[in-house]
Amino acid sequence: MSENIIEVRGLRTQFGRHVVHDGLDLNLRRGEILGVVGGSGTGKSVLLRTIVGLNQPRAGTVRVFGQDVGALAGPAREALERRWGVMFQGGALFSSLTVRENVEVPLNAVPDLAPEVRQGLAELKVSMAGLPWNANDKYPSDLSGGMKKRAGLARALALDPEILFLDEPTAGLDPIGADAFDRLIVELRDALNLSVFLVTHDLDTLHACCDRIAVLAEKKVLVSGTMAEMLQVDHPWVHEYFHGPRARAAMTTGRAKE
């Protein structure tokens, strides 16, 4: 497979005396969808936040596109941030703006872009994220949880990023909505040539869209590999996770779909 677009090496994160990650290594390859799983409190979301620079790691390096995220500042940092898009768990939409205006926020950074072009692009992204036309003028408080996530995705995609970070994209969605979201992620990856870093709890999502899976446990990435490789791992937690009753159900539906 191709080059590593994100390389995390020897990462150590801690809050006070509580160590979340210690000596964590992780790669994201170009064009793949990487699913990051782990029990509650293993720092999946913290890892995402550290990679995009919202948390300062104690030690270790995070390299995105070969550049050290921690060492960048100013315009170089902004240029890097435009090459990734982040969708937070609840959508994290700006509550005083409509959906269209939310998606226009990143587009405002583009110099000499005509307002009608900006509006047209925002509407296209909203539509690509699978929202109906009339969602454009709605405020976040009028949207359901699933629609907020889609609007958050539209905003993350506004500048055509190369990497997409998704935090629990299907948590709190009904099975039909979650299924549609899974398919949307794969479609967008294929159409826009994205690399996706996906934090999830959802075994169906892992089956439906992830090329590779990284398991966070014992403060580091315990194993990473394809679904088939995960099933062979002989660690008690990993075995329990991928062989439990829910996992079996997800596997059979996953096979049925194929």
Next chain:
Amino acid sequence: MASHPPDPRLVATVADDALRLEGELTVWTLGQLPPEVEKAQRLDLSGLSRIDTAAAWYLTGRKREGVQLDGLTEAQARLLETVQQAWPQPETEPARPSGWHQLLERTGRRVAAFMVYMREIAEYLGRFLAALARGIRHPGDFRLTSLVWHCQETGLRAVPIVALMSFLIGVVLAFQGAVQLRQLGAEIFVIDLIAISILRELGILLTAIIVAGRTASALTASIGSMKMNEEIDAMRTLGLNPDMVLILPRVLALVITLPILGLISNISGLIGGALMSWIELGISPSTFRYRLLAETSVDHVIVGISKAPIFALIIGVIGCHAGMRVGKDAESLGAETSRAVVNAIFAVIVADALFSIFFAEVGL
């Protein structure tokens, strides 16, 4: 392509009847398109090294206008196809009425919303009274600890600010009254001025305004954050009545403590007035006391304090109602809190005006 060149480049050249684009056509270079592009009927795109969805959006738009697109690679054509499929489908919106019609509609909506608001306030007053009746009939359901705690929060904690404010108001009244009355040689009447205005109106009104600002916002915020957290729904499912648990202790605490605060306010206002009279006019405290007792009817105190429980009910009911109206988002919490304070202060002043008319008619 590990990293981009610092400035993405786009070159447009006219060849024959076609316009040839070279370089990167992305959201960053879309604004650099020369005006000739609008006129070209054929676009040669074989020189494009990279396009993104913004470019695909633009090109799809041109294609719909009948412009011919040449030289797209297979991947680029696929991207255009994806964008084509996701093309936003506008829906026709119903035409909006304009002018007078809209003004009338808006006014009507405001009036209707006001009526609904008044009905809801009446409903909450009824819920409080029902909870009170239930508390009297079944003392076991009554939450004494909660009541005491809220008395401390809304009453005891408000004593310093209420006392200080009234003291200063007394000082101001004495000072201003002295300046005016000295011209007439009627300095001694400053005592009547202070006594009547503080005991009858200002003491209790200003206390109610301060408590409205302090407590109405606190009530809305505490009940509203519980509402946001679905705690109130959880209470209902557990068989707890929010009226008994939340509204009764809070409003009852206000009804108990506001008259006490009003009394404290009266006393400290009189002290402030007496002090300033002594300093400014040389009226000794014993003269002040003598004239206060001899000339000022106790009716003024009764009139003043009798308003306090009504003000307390207004503040408590408006605050609790606003808290219950908070929705799921933090924004509504902030909006309801400020609305509760404004409404409570406004309602207190309106009620005070009505009381004035009432007492004037009764002859007190």
